[in-house]
Amino acid sequence: MKGFILDLDGTLYDGDAPIPYAPAFIEWLRSHHYPYLYVTNNSSRTPEQVASHLRKTGIEALPEEVLTSSQAAAFYMQERASSKQVYAIGETGLQQALQDAGFQTVEPGAQPAFVVQGIDREFSYAKLSTAVRYIRGGATFILTNPDHLLPMNHELHPGAGSIAASIERASQVEPTIIGKPSPIIMNYAIARLGLPSNQIWVVGDNLQTDIQGGLAAGCRTALVLTGLVKSSTLEAHEQRTGIRAELVCDHLMMLAEALSQEKEG
Template sequence: MNTSTKAGFLIDLDGTMYAGHRSIPHAAAFIDTLREKGHPLLFVTNNSSRTPEAVADHLAYHGITAFAQDIVTSSQAAARYVAERGRGRRVYAIGEEGLRAALLEAGMELVDDRPDYVVQGIDREFSYRKLEQAVGYIAAGAEYVLTNPDRLLPADGKLVPGAGAIAASIREALKQTPTVIGKPFEPIMRYALERLPCDGEVWAVGDNPETDIGAGKAAGLKTALVLTGVATPDNVDRLLMETRVRPDLVCTDLAELLDRLGIAGSR
């Protein structure tokens, strides 16, 4: 694999590249500029429901050049984690297409009985039966792996329960904490760094101090907070105080970030 001495970037999606179906100003130009200047990059998302191909299509909808190989999802990182654990290959999956596809691609077997792992992400068809099965399997010794801890997700202008909300019911039933893969935890960033063709410094870029910046800090990366999503010019001081996270850079938008890093760009 070719490497680059130029800075690399691990870039968040929702709130940084787009906000649902709304494009975020300067996002497409930011990516185009990094590519033109030879900076390696990957998009890193806690989203466990979409496949990398679907994520790339959504980026293209916003005019952002991306391919499936540019995407790192929490489902992929979770699948990589269980595939390397060596405890077996049988998985009871609570999740959607992105999670199931990632597990199968990693060589895992999706089963409904005697699993070695329970791997859980967001599941908009979650039911009491799935809860009962998950609790039973984990109590019997299956390892519990959570793709991401997001309790709430933005959807069409409102907040809806995320994977972390489902996890709360399983965790409360067993009083057992899962292995968490996604941001703000380090496993997803470690997996992304293994895939990033860069031997220089790496920046984690995102809009959420707790998850994006927290994950970057956990992985020992440089961090840049942009005020285009969870963090805004109006609430950033409060959020940084509450989370006790200190980004290396705080920028109003991605165009300012390019300027602050000395990478030629245009507003």
């Protein structure tokens, strides 16, 4: 049985528009009863919001089919929590994931067990100072995802990794990274699918996050040339990163055709 860990932006949609063949690929997965999971480094949205956005682009999705970096961060912290008090820098997706996991905003004068940070478009010097104080006081520094840039409205804007760089520089503490290419989020996804990692395909458009994350987790990997990497830039990206996917496909249905020719394990 094959399973699939699917990237979103650049793989299934581009902003509010579906990537060509993406809805058909999801229908192909459903018709073959292949288990799959939408896995995103986006920490700002809840699973309900991610699923709603997918449906608006014509792609079938349920919240339980989504795993975000905020959820994975909350799972990771929950397994290691000595205290339920946390200082969080982030937006709705992170705040909801922490609440669902039973975490509470640190009380004045207390020392939290964790400082967890995702994308925060209202990040400030005051938040930076507070995070650094708690980390230097012993809090574990958790980063939802390492993306330095994120695409919005056809432009690149600073991502969670850029904010983390300032906190890391000031605190002199490296964060534990949860999102792709970290195996942490990948292992949670693998566990949810309930299949051996070598039977799971990680599908994405980014060599450094999707493909490297799949390789680190022992999964099979497929790069689609519909997002960050194009056919014209593939060789340059591979040479620069030293990362190569098992399969490279122009689009998702080309991947479906290739996998249809494989015998089931």
